Amino acid sequence: MGVSTVGDELRCLITADTDVVQARQTGRELAAEVGFSAGDQTVIAAAISEIARNILMYAKRGEVRFTKIVDGTRQGLIVVAEDDGPGIRDVSRAMQDGYSTSGGLGLGLPGARRLMDEFEVVSAPGQGTRITMRKWKRGNA
Amino acid sequence: MEVPILKQGHYLIASIQSALSDADLSQLREALIARVGKFRARGVIVDVTALDVMDSFAVRTLRDIAHMARLRGAETVIVGIQPEVAFAMVQLGLTLKGIVTALDLEEGLAFLDRQGQGRIDNRQGHGRIDRG
Numbered sequence: 001m002g003v004s005t006v007g008d009e010l011r012c013l014i015t016a017d018t019d020v021v022q023a024r025q026t027g028r029e030l031a032a033e034v035g036f037s038a039g040d041q042t043v044i045a046a047a048i049s050e051i052a053r054n055i056l057m058y059a060k061r062g063e064v065r066f067t068k069i070v071d072g073t074r075q076g077l078i079v080v081a082e083d084d085g086p087g088i089r090d091v092s093r094a095m096q097d098g099y100s101t102s103g104g105l106g107l108g109l110p111g112a113r114r115l116m117d118e119f120e121v122v123s124a125p126g127q128g129t130r131i132t133m134r135k136w137k138r139g140n141a
Numbered sequence: 142m143e144v145p146i147l148k149q150g151h152y153l154i155a156s157i158q159s160a161l162s163d164a165d166l167s168q169l170r171e172a173l174i175a176r177v178g179k180f181r182a183r184g185v186i187v188d189v190t191a192l193d194v195m196d197s198f199a200v201r202t203l204r205d206i207a208h209m210a211r212l213r214g215a216e217t218v219i220v221g222i223q224p225e226v227a228f229a230m231v232q233l234g235l236t237l238k239g240i241v242t243a244l245d246l247e248e249g250l251a252f253l254d255r256q257g258q259g260r261i262d263n264r265q266g267h268g269r270i271d272r273g
Contacts, residue, residue, distance in 0.1 A: 016162075017162040017163040017164050018162045018164075020162065020163070021160050021161070021162050024194055025160065028193070028194075038225050039224075039225045039228055039229075041225075042193060042194060042223075042225035042226055042228070042229045043225075043228070043229045043232060045193065045194045045229075046194050046195070046196050046229040046230075046232075046233055049194055049196040049198075050196055050197060050233070053163070053196070053197075053198060097234055104197060104198070104201070107197045107233055107234045107235060108197055110234070111197065111232070111233035111234050111235070112233075114232050114233065114234065115229065115232050115233060
């Protein structure tokens with residue numbers, strides 16, 4: 001299974017459904033290191049699971065990258081999911097609850113957005129997809 | 142990782158022991174549905190206490206298990222959803238509408254027992270003999 005460290009970044013290669021499990025476990029461990037509560041660790045892991053599965057379903061392969069972030073007194077985690085797949089034709093529609101082109105529940109992207117504090121999708125047909133999500137730790141101690 | 146399925150009386154108990162991939166979940170669904178027929182089970186319990194995340198695929202698979210088992214004549218109870226997992230599920234917009242859930246295995250078994258009692262009473266009321 002492909003987890004590697006590049007600088008401050010942890011990278012998980014996504015090519016099989018076991019990599020989705022690996023990615024969310026890696027994200028959870030990193031979230032624990034940052035000091036997120038058990039509840040937030042679960043929330044982050046669920047969001048990672050959704051976007052990592054999207055890579056597998058639509059692009060077959062891609063990568064999820066994790067970095068701890070510090071912004072002034074705030075600490076958090078940034079998760080980037082990137083692939084060179086077919087891209088998303090209509091990003092605003094893909095962000096709506098219940099919209100799916102794969103026969104899924106259509107809750108992956110909108111659900112992940114609700115779980116995280118910041119969520120950004122960059123995609124165009126034939127240009128792959130890059131999703132960037134951030135979660136900030138509450139009540140910095 | 143294969144999920145062990147135990148047979149206890151008329152019930153099947155699948156207790157998930159560790160994180161599951163999508164393929165593992167699908168395998169669990171097939172195995173449970175096959176065994177409902179093989180063992181003439183009337184109830185299925187899926188214990189998810191050990192699951193630290195439930196995402197849209199996991200929820201869809203659990204729903205499928207419950208619906209398919211019902212079509213085969215068995216009731217399903219999902220037990221052991223952890224508080225953080227429940228929180229994340231609600232945020233994701235995932236529900237288990239129409240599916241019976243219980244706090245833990247004990248409560249799940251108690252529910253199935255009550256269900257079964259109801260069925261027997263009904264059948265006897267109609268002058269029929271309960272199978273098995």
